[in-house]
Amino acid sequence: MTSPELLEQIVQLAQDAGQAAMRIYNKDFNVEYKDDKSPVTDADLAAHRVILSGLEKITPKLPVLSEESAAISWQERQQWQCYWLVDPIDGTKEFIKKNGEFTINIALIENGVPVLGVVDAPALGVTYLATQDIGAFKQVGEARIELKVTKKENKGVIRVVGSRSHSSEQLANYLKQFDEVDMVPKGSSLKLCLVAEGAADIYPRLGPTSEWDTGAGHAVATIAGATVTTVDGAPLKYNQKESYLNPFFIVSALQS
CATH class of the missing domain: 3.40.190.80 (D-Maltodextrin-Binding Protein; domain 2)
Structure with missing residues (x-):
């Protein structure tokens, strides 16, 4: 169910969530710790809200699994053929250190395979985007560069x-x-x-x-x-x- 239009909507949504995170990144923010001792900030929750609201408008019938709303039973999840997989902020430790290396992540999973993905690094001004039908790209500003791996020999x-x-x-x-x-x-x-x-x-x-x-x-x-x-x-x-x-x-x- 991927399409160029869907990819553009998800790119915009990830960038919107990134800007919500940046508003918090650029000032003092609250850090709390989950049961597993991993940190969570106000920005994780702000980005999560932006993404969930956006996905509900774009694909109202598709379920969403987000790190910040992960309490979904296996009995329910195992019925999912297609769903959104979201990490509102990956690299919360990097966010707290303010080194810029944190990302907003939105993926579409079909039958266990990621078929669309957007990784936005708002502090670095870079977005990576990919979908099976049009390819993978790195976006800096308005410019997009297609990404094509050239396999390297395992030596040197x-x-x-x-x-x-x-x-x-x-x-x-x-x-x-x-x-x-x-x-x-x-x-x-x-x-x-x-x-x-x-x-x-x-x-x-x-x-x-x-x-x-x-x-x-x-x-x-x-x-x-x-x-x-x-x-x-x-x-x-x-x-x-x-x-x-x-x-x-x-x-x-x-x-x-």
Whole structure:
């Protein structure tokens, strides 16, 4: 059910939510902590409200799963063939640090596959957008650049994008397979987008993420031509189980 018109509506909606977040970003804001100790700010809730209101107008019959309204039973969710997957602000820790590397994420999931995704980074003035029928793009101002991954041989210097807020011994061990590694630190779902735009060759995520953290960036990466798989090589799928947690996964522009 994707279309150019729908993509433009979602781009505008993500940017509207981004501007709502920026109004809070540019002043003092309140930080609270959820039961799992993850932070949530006034901006998460403001962006969430903008997105939910907009999606209800654009596609009133489609269900929405958002990080800020995730208490939906598996019995209900497993009936969904098509739904919106939303992270109002991914990279809340980056938002709190005010380093600009946070994103607004909206993805359309059909039968477990992200078929449309918008990742807006309002503090950086960049929006990534993708849909299966027209491709993947990076927008800066009014200009749009099409993103097409050129697969690279698995040798020489490999540019690895990793989290600013998470690192692990598992990642260090994984990277031993490469001759030489150039680490590119980045926060939020921007990591998937860096592979899509050719600024990194691989993003191994060997730590916890939730489905809403990755859906939109996943769409951008795969539609641009990268692969997004579990560490076993299976496609990363959505809404296939009761837990929202993703398995460990690899986003790659390397030749297999």
